[in-house]
Amino acid sequence: MSAMGSRLLVVDDDLVQRVLISKIGAKLSYDTVVAPSFEAATELLDREAFQTMVLDLSLGERDGVELLRFVAERNLKAMSIVIISGCDDRIMKATRRVANGLKLSVGGCLTKPLDLNRLRSALELPQRSPLAATTASPLLPITPDRIAQGLAAGEFFVEFQPKIALQTGRVIGAEALARWRSADFGMVSPLVFIPIAEEAGLMSELTDCILSSAMSQGRKLIERNPGFTIAVNISGSLMSDLALPERIEEILRRENIPPSALTVEITETIAMADVDRANDILVRLRIKKIGTAIDDFGTGYSSLAALARLPFSELKIDQSFIKGCVSDEDMMKIVDASVALGKAFNMKVVAEGVESPEALEIIRRVGCDVAQGFFFAPSLRRSRAERWISQRNSSANGLIASPAETALAS
Structure with missing residues (x-):
């Protein structure tokens, strides 16, 4: 049994490839099962x-696209899929679009011969991504009471995904991502527990817990790296709470963290739901020297209105545009225009979901200030984040990112 309770299925008719991938899976504590054919894979997945x-x-005689359709038909959409092939890059990109159209979770598309560091990074994704599926048993449904017990028991924590300044290559911040390791359910996805907490009115307690954890665990990062900021997402249900700025300020005071070291991330649709209240909250956060970021920019109906009416200090371009800009000219235009808008409003522009050197080159060329994504590193536990950031920032060649970085000097 793996340390994380994670199971890996390797579907490949090449024995050497199966053995190689299985060894990497074992190093990442996966419980690995192999399938040499389409038929063997469908039997296992059933x-x-x-x-x-x-x-x-x-x-x-069969192909992987048929298996992707099978996975979609069985509604196994929480499973992360890493696609590998000797086909050319255009076919790989088209295959990713097929998988996206089937609403599947694609952890990576890798061409042969395999880059083992990129493979390792792709396999780490479901263990560290908010898209990871809950391991909860259907016989033990996650209830609001169980979330409350988890909060009381200290089961919630954060991981940090580094944010890299593109001009210098230094890590200048990190996004703190909520995690729950339950005694009953194992690792539970935020996509599972956050909606339940929202509906049960537990988001205030959960946010306070995550914010406190982010500040206490991130203290060394802030102290060792001048100007370092930690970003924390704020739930939509809290954007009607006019006491939110004071609660955040109290947590910062209690953790002895300067306000300038925190950035609060809010999605544009949430911000525009009640503009007057959002404006009230955001203005007071800015007065207190707390940064405010508009998250997932471009995915809502009101992007321009949000920029014009609300005092954000940072604009985060949604990862769907960043991932698409390499192969889609229209996506490229959206990224370019988003950067220009951010600059026009004197905002720092952050690119989310950077997964390839091609995407990195594009966002640098159009003028993004900061990048985060699996090309640099996945979300990391505190000690690993401290080590990784220290190593990168001490490197004279920090600007040249490599997928090897995600191997993280275990």
Whole structure:
């Protein structure tokens, strides 16, 4: 049994590839099962649950796209899929679009011969991503009471995903991502527990817990790296609470963290739901020297209105545009225009979801200030984040990012 309770299915008709991928999976504490054919894979998927699947597109007489359709039909959409192939890059990009159209979770598309560091990073994604599926048993449904017990028991914590300044290559901040390791359920996805907490009115307590954890665990990062900021997402249900700025300020005071070291991230749709209240809250946060970021920019109906009416200090371009800009000219235009808008409003512009050197080159060229994503590093536990950031910032060659960085000097 793996340390994380994670199971990996390797679907490949090449014995050498299966052995190689299985060894990397074992190093990441996966419980690995192999399938040499389409038929063997479908039998396994019908009777067993897997968190991650590595899929070769060429499977003898069958192909990987057929298996993607099978996965979608069985509604196994929480499983992260890493697609590998000897096909050219255009076919790989088209395959990713097929998977996206089926609403599947794609952890990576890797061409052969495999870059082992990129493979390792892709396999780490479901263990560290908010998209990771809950391991909860259906016989033990997650209830508001269980979330409250988890809060009382200290089961919630944060991981940090580094944010890199593109001009210098230094890590200048991190996004703190909520995590729950439950004694009953194992690792539970935020996509599962946050909606339950929202509906039960527990978001105030949960946010206070996550914010306190982010500040206390991030203290060394802030102290060792001048100007370092930690970003924390704020739930939509809290944007009607006019006492929120004072609560945040009290947590910062209690953790002895300067307000300038915190950035509060709010999605544009949430901010525009009640503009007057959002404006009240955001203005007071800015007065207190707390940064405010408009998150997932471009995905809502009111992007321009949010920029014009609300005092954000940072604009985060949604990862769907960043991932698409490499192969889609229209996505490229959206990224370019978003950067220009951010600059026009004197905002720092952050690119989320940077996963390739091509995407990195594009966002640098159009003038993004900061980048985060799996090309640099996944979200990391505190000690690993401290080590990774220290190593990167002490490197004279920090500007040249490499997928090898995500191996993280275990």
